[in-house]
Each structure stands twice: as structure tokens, then as C-alpha cells.
Amino acid sequence: MxxxxxxxxxxxxxxxxxxxxxxxxxxxxxxxxxxxxxxxxxxxNKTGLTWDKFWSVATDPRVLASYRISLGTAAIAAGVNTVLGLLLAWVLVRYDFPGKRLWDALIDLPFALPTAVAGVALTAIYSANGWIGSLLAPLGIKAAFTPLGITIALMFIGIPFVVRTVQPVLQDAERDVEEAAATLGAGRWRTFRAVILPTLVPSLLTGFALAFARGIGEYGSVVFISGNMPMKTEIAPLLIMSKLEQFDYAGATAVALLLLLISFLLLLGINILQHWVRKTAR
Structure with a gap:
């Protein structure tokens, strides 16, 4: 039967x-x-892009500087968002407080808000005469029109990816294991490090990868606050747009192909690491 x-x-x-x-x-x-x-x-696409043209564009100092800015700020922003996103998800899942649903809804605001609006708002706030920028200026910290400003913008648009990836895992986590660890004498930090964190590592890596990928190709929220200074704060997507406006289609294609290749290899490495972590956790 x-x-x-x-x-x-x-x-x-x-x-x-x-x-x-x-x-x-x-x-x-x-x-x-x-x-x-x-x-x-x-x-x-037949844009007249030859191997010599591709190599010339790929090794151009301005192009290499734009890659360093885009990849570096995206990686830093994704790393910071991984820590802050875990903290936000923990608070939203483990605690009840007034206005919890409102704060939970605000997490998704960067998804709905046009990126250009976010860029203008962040530039106004972090400029030298802005609300936060005026407080940082006496400390010798300049946010707007620097890599720091780019990182802040990428943190703004990337934080929902981490929170929404970690939050369901925390909600489904079994509290019995934590209670058993506490019964055996484990403190809060040891319980978190040995019991909770291993179950969150795959979702944290996923959130990092999503935030990092979004940051590499982000344009609207960064183009205003970056200042667009070649060799200093010029991002790779802006360089592609600049070459298209100059009708340099071969150069724009070369920059886009190289950015695509770098992004794919980095995301592939993160996915392999994520698969290895899940395999070893079983």
C-alpha cells in the first residue's frame, strides 16, 4: 500500500x-x-574592433583606472553591506519593535527609487555644504566627488540584496539548536560563531555576489556623486557612455567586453566558493 x-x-x-x-x-x-x-x-557586433584595437583599449591607463574604481568601490561596498545587511536582517527577524513593518519596507526603497534620484540626493547630502558633508568637512573627510562617495552610493543600492537574501534563512533557522548550545554552556558569541554563522555563510556569499554585481554596472546613482574625473573617480560604465557619445563604438565595445569578462570571472569564483561552502557544511 x-x-x-x-x-x-x-x-x-x-x-x-x-x-x-x-x-x-x-x-x-x-x-x-x-x-x-x-x-x-x-x-x-562588427564595429571594426580588431585584436590590436582591443588590446590598445584594454591597456589604456584611463581604462585601467576606471576598472580599478568600479571594481574596488563595488567590492568594498558589497563587503560593508554584507556586515550591515546581516545586522539589519538579524534585527528585523529576531526583535519586535514599533514601526518594524515600516523599516522592513524601507529596505526595498533602493529597488523602487530611480537611481538618478538617489544620485542627486546623495550628492546634495554628502557635498561640502550638505547635511552630512558639512559635518565631515571639519574632520578633513571629503565624501562627494571621491571614491568614498562612490562607495556610499553603491552601499545604498546594494544593501537590499544582502538583507533579502539573509532574512529568509534567519526566519527558517531552528532555535532548538541555539538553545541546546546555550544549555551546554556556550556563550552568545560562541553560539553565533559556531552554530548560527555557518548556516548563514552561503546566503551571505549570495548577497555579496548580488550586491557586487549590481555595483560593477551601476551608473545612475554614481554618475552625480563621483565627479567623473578621469584617472580618479571615473567609473567604467561612464567611460563606455563617453566613448559612445564620441562615436567610438570599437572602444566602447572593448571596454564593455573586458568589463563583462572580469565580472564573469569574479562572479564565477564567488559561486564556486559558495558551492564549496555548502558542500563542506553538509
Missing amino acids: MAVANKQNNRAARRVLPGFGMGMGFTVFYMSLVVLVPLSALLL
């Missing part, structure tokens, strides 16, 4: 969802239409 019931359940499950062939076919079609075809168009 048990075997018959299992067979019936399996048949019912097959009726609810499409089979592997149909599901895989739709997945390949959707990914090809949304991701592979646009990237292939970038690779196959």
Missing part, C-alpha cells in the same frame, strides 16, 4: 509541474532570449 501511495504521489507531482524536457526547453529559450542573445550581439 505504501508503494502504491508513493507512485500516486509521484504521478500527481508530475501533473502539477511540467517534465524536465519542457522545463529545460523553456529555461534555455528564456536565458537565450534575455541573456545569451544580447551578449552574443555584443561579441559579434
